[in-house]
Amino acid sequence: MSVKSPETAVVFSTGKDRSVGLPRRRRLSSYFGWGLAWACAGLVVSALLDLLVTVVMKGVTSFRWDMLTTVTHGIAGGLQNAILGTLWIVGIAIVMAAPVGILGGVYLSEFARSGWARTVRFWTEVLSGVPSIVVGYFIYLLLVLGLGWGFSALAAGIALLIIMLPYIVSSTESTLRQVPWSLREGAWALGLTRFQAVSRVVWRPAAGGIATGVLTSIAVALGETAPLLYTAGWSAYNPDWHLTHSQVGYLTYVVWTYIEQPYPEAHALAYSAAFLLLVVILCIHILVRMLVRRWGGGAKSHL
Amino acid sequence: MSQRKRGEMHVMSQRRASRWADIGFRGVAAVCSAMPLVVLAAILAVVVAGAMPSIRYMGWRFITDITWNLGNLYGAISVHGGVRAPAGASYGALVFLVGTLASSAIALVIAVPVSVLTAAVLAYQVRGPLQSLLSFLVELLAGIPSVVFGLWGILVLAPWVGSQLGPGIAHLFGWVPFLGGSAGTGLGLLTSGLVLALMITPIITAAVRDLLMQVPRLYREGGIGLGLTSWEVLRHVCLPIVREGLIGAVALGWGRAMGETMAVLMVGGSALNQLPQNLYSPISTMAAVIANQLDSALTDASHMAVHALAELAALLLVLTVVTNLVARLLVHRVGWTAGARGVRV
Numbered sequence: 001m002s003v004k005s006p007e008t009a010v011v012f013s014t015g016k017d018r019s020v021g022l023p024r025r026r027r028l029s030s031y032f033g034w035g036l037a038w039a040c041a042g043l044v045v046s047a048l049l050d051l052l053v054t055v056v057m058k059g060v061t062s063f064r065w066d067m068l069t070t071v072t073h074g075i076a077g078g079l080q081n082a083i084l085g086t087l088w089i090v091g092i093a094i095v096m097a098a099p100v101g102i103l104g105g106v107y108l109s110e111f112a113r114s115g116w117a118r119t120v121r122f123w124t125e126v127l128s129g130v131p132s133i134v135v136g137y138f139i140y141l142l143l144v145l146g147l148g149w150g151f152s153a154l155a156a157g158i159a160l161l162i163i164m165l166p167y168i169v170s171s172t173e174s175t176l177r178q179v180p181w182s183l184r185e186g187a188w189a190l191g192l193t194r195f196q197a198v199s200r201v202v203w204r205p206a207a208g209g210i211a212t213g214v215l216t217s218i219a220v221a222l223g224e225t226a227p228l229l230y231t232a233g234w235s236a237y238n239p240d241w242h243l244t245h246s247q248v249g250y251l252t253y254v255v256w257t258y259i260e261q262p263y264p265e266a267h268a269l270a271y272s273a274a275f276l277l278l279v280v281i282l283c284i285h286i287l288v289r290m291l292v293r294r295w296g297g298g299a300k301s302h303l
Numbered sequence: 304m305s306q307r308k309r310g311e312m313h314v315m316s317q318r319r320a321s322r323w324a325d326i327g328f329r330g331v332a333a334v335c336s337a338m339p340l341v342v343l344a345a346i347l348a349v350v351v352a353g354a355m356p357s358i359r360y361m362g363w364r365f366i367t368d369i370t371w372n373l374g375n376l377y378g379a380i381s382v383h384g385g386v387r388a389p390a391g392a393s394y395g396a397l398v399f400l401v402g403t404l405a406s407s408a409i410a411l412v413i414a415v416p417v418s419v420l421t422a423a424v425l426a427y428q429v430r431g432p433l434q435s436l437l438s439f440l441v442e443l444l445a446g447i448p449s450v451v452f453g454l455w456g457i458l459v460l461a462p463w464v465g466s467q468l469g470p471g472i473a474h475l476f477g478w479v480p481f482l483g484g485s486a487g488t489g490l491g492l493l494t495s496g497l498v499l500a501l502m503i504t505p506i507i508t509a510a511v512r513d514l515l516m517q518v519p520r521l522y523r524e525g526g527i528g529l530g531l532t533s534w535e536v537l538r539h540v541c542l543p544i545v546r547e548g549l550i551g552a553v554a555l556g557w558g559r560a561m562g563e564t565m566a567v568l569m570v571g572g573s574a575l576n577q578l579p580q581n582l583y584s585p586i587s588t589m590a591a592v593i594a595n596q597l598d599s600a601l602t603d604a605s606h607m608a609v610h611a612l613a614e615l616a617a618l619l620l621v622l623t624v625v626t627n628l629v630a631r632l633l634v635h636r637v638g639w640t641a642g643a644r645g646v647r648v
Contacts, residue, residue: 022532030534034428037420041437044421044508047501048444051455058458100335107332116336122631124339129555129627130346130620131562133590137616138346141353145609162342169339193325216446223448226564229594255450256569259457274451285446289439 052278059275062268072236072249075258076265079273081238085153085248088239089232090221092157097164098214104165105172105210110184110198121170128166133226135162140230151233154243156250159227164217171213175206212288219284223277225252251277350620353613360386360607361394365614368395370576371592373599373608380605387605394611396618398578402492402586403619405579406567407560409496410503415553417500418507423537425508426515438512445505453569456498457490461570464497465489469583484581490572491583498566503556510552510634514545551633558626562619564590589619 070078108117139159143149179202187197203210233247234257240246251273258270357365374392381390425437469486472493477483486493518541526536542549572585573595579586587595593615599608 022530026532026535030532033534033538034424037424037428040417040420041424043417044444044501044504045437045440048440050459051447051451054455054459055451100338103332103335104338105336107329107336111329111332112336120336120339122635123343125631126624126627127339127343129558129562129623129630130343131564131590131623133562133564133593134346134350134616134620134623137593137612138349141609141613142345142349146349162346165339165342169336193321195325195328196321199328219446223446223451225448225450226590226594229597230600252448252450252565255454256565259454259569270454274448274454277448278451281446281448282443285439285443 055271055274055278058271059278061271063272063275067269067272071238072254072269075261075263076269077236079251079254079269079276081236081249082251082254082273083276085232085235085239086222086250086252088241089153089156089160089228089248089250090218092153092243093160093164093221094214094218096157097161097168097217100161101165101168101213101217102172102210105169106176106198106203108169108173109176110194110202117173121173124166124169127162131226132163132224133229135159136227136230138162139227144231149244151231151247152242152244153232153239153246153248156228156232156248159231160221160224163224163227164221167217167220168210168213171216172206172210175209175213176202178209179205208291208294212291215284215288215291219281219288222284223252223281225256228253347620347624350613350617353610354617355610356386357394357607357610357614360388361611361614365394365396365611366400366618367397368393369397369578370395371398372576373603376602376604386607388607389603389605392607394607394614396589396592396615398574398576399587399589399592399615400618401578402571402574403561403588403590403622405492406495406499406571406586406588407557409493410499410560411553411557413496413500414504414507414556418504418552418556419511419542419549421504422508422511422515423541425512427533427537427541441505441508444501445509449502449563449565450569452498452502453566456494456566456570460497461489461494463489464491464494464583469493472582481581484583486583487585488572489583490570490585492571492579492586493582495567495571495586495588498570499560499563502563502566503560506559507552507556510555511545511549514548514552514634515541518544547633547636551630551635554626554630554633558623558630561588561626562590562623563588564594567591568594589615593619 064078067078067080068083069080071081072078104120108120112120136159139155139162143155143158144151149155183201183205184197187201188194192200228250232250232253234253235247235249237249239248254273255270255277258266258273261267361368370393372391372393374389376389378390380387382388421441425434425441429437465486465488469489473483473486522540522544523536526540527533531539567586567588568591571587571591573591574585574587577584593612596608596612600612603609
């Protein structure tokens with residue numbers, strides 16, 4: 001580059017090449033540090049890619065389309081019972097979790113005093129840190145044994161509800177908080193009550209964010225195993241759509257039990273189940289990503 | 304009644320209806336917003352109540368004894384300390400407590416530096432499409448089901464640990480106690496720690512990245528203006544500012560690692576009644592044992608096994624809730640103070 005005058009030369013040397021006068025030791029340690037940081041990022045990404053490639057390769061080679069239409073027989077057969085069971089349990093859970101979570105989030109954002117909102121937000125985060133096996137065991141003690149429901153779809157659905165609730169509450173609340181205050185004031189000035197303001201005006205810009213929260217919670221629920229062990233049981237038949245007193249199969253159970261069997265047919269079932277789960281969950285995550293990009297803001301990554 | 308008057312009454316009744324709708328909605332929503340608190344309290348109450356018989360039966364031996372023995376399930380039921388249990392039953396959870404702490408400690412030792420450095424790259428080194436791609440990959444890692452991690456552990460990681468990493472470490476550092484010995488099949492403590500490390504990395508990374516992004520830009524520019532390199536700004540300006548939040552993020556990851564069930568169940572090697580002898584020994588964590596002992600809970604007529612597992616769940620719950628409380632408090636404090644300083648640019 002051509003340097004016209006001494007002043008610009010000074011500006012250039014401080015702006016672009018600030019490490020010109022550094023002792024070599026500091027420069028090297030800087031390079032070394034960032035090199036290490038990039039290596040760590042590379043390690044994480046390559047582990048993820050290795051995991052994805054391994055599961056997809058195993059899945060593609062062992063998946064057969066007729067697995068979707070046959071049920072499990074002993075160590076072989078298909079996955080229809082597990083797929084329908086997973087959908088049945090997650091369906092029950094989302095039917096309960098979505099209204100409760102969205103209403104709770106709306107209350108925290110629109111009606112609650114800030115002290116209550118902060119308290120609930122804090123304990124919601126703590127609830128999301130409760131190990132999922134403990135949630136499953138809680139439902140086992142309370143509903144499966146206590147109320148005598150036995151292993152059942154409803155007990156499993158309620159266990160998943162507890163897992164999903166924090167995601168939906170916090171994403172609903174945080175997206176509603178991003179809606180400009182002037183929208184609410186406009187609605188109230190037109191004579192709408194607070195409920196009408198929320199139900200007719202304020203939810204519209206937040207709809208995308210709320211949807212991403214619900215979708216994320218569905219992705220989490222699809223991949224859960226631990227809360228279902230003590231609540232859903234296992235069944236090699238298609239679900240009979242009874243809420244209680246009837247065991248249900250699910251996909252993650254196939255993955256962890258059948259991989260420990262010494263038969264290739266059982267392994268094929270486990271690989272296929274993991275592959276199906278991974279594909280569905282990947283699709284949901286990509287959809288969420290697109291929604292967030294389209295609607296802006298959206299759910300913060302609530303882990 | 305004139306047309307106008309009827310219109311007014313209509314408006315009145317409509318307004319009253321909408322007020323009642325407002326109150327009703329507010330009430331229902333308030334109940335819903337209390338659900339997380341109610342559920343958390345119910346979990347604590349039910350699990351602790353379920354654990355009471357076992358607490359009375361075992362006392363402190365629950366956390367000092369290493370023998371987990373269901374007793375003679377087909378023999379006579381004995382009464383001990385006012386509690387009915389199968390003859391010879393002993394529920395000592397020390398092995399599982401040690402397994403939980405050891406595997407989560409290994410996971411932290413690996414995951415914390417990796418996550419902090421990855422977060423620094425995400426926060427300061429990349430921008431635009433590359434940043435959103437890398438962030439997406441890290442968040443995707445958090446979304447992968449734990450059974451899939453377990454599957455990958457069995458297929459890829461355990462064979463590698465058993466045949467290369469384990470013998471390598473034993474060869475180089477065999478003189479250090481606990482690091483020597485045979486790596487066996489690779490299913491054990493080290494593999495569990497590695498899988499857990501990969502599972503908690505996205506959690507710590509996301510939290511630290513958000514913290515680093517909260518560091519006021521003026522502070523970083525001040526560091527650059529004083530002639531620090533960007534690495535020195537990270538070391539001496541940014542990390543000290545977020546230190547408390549960093550500890551919180553680590554505690555968050557630790558809580559998750561202790562509570563993780565399926566992956567450890569699949570790669571841990573399911574140890575019973577034996578403390579880990581070296582880095583490659585089979586282990587069980589508390590969460591994995593609860594999952595693994597489903598059959599015993601179903602077959603014990605005195606239900607003592609159910610109570611013992613409930614005590615295990617209660618212990619795990621207390622451990623994870625306490626670490627989570629500490630973590631959330633620390634993470635929030637940084638958020639609040641950074642906001643209160645009012646210099647965010």
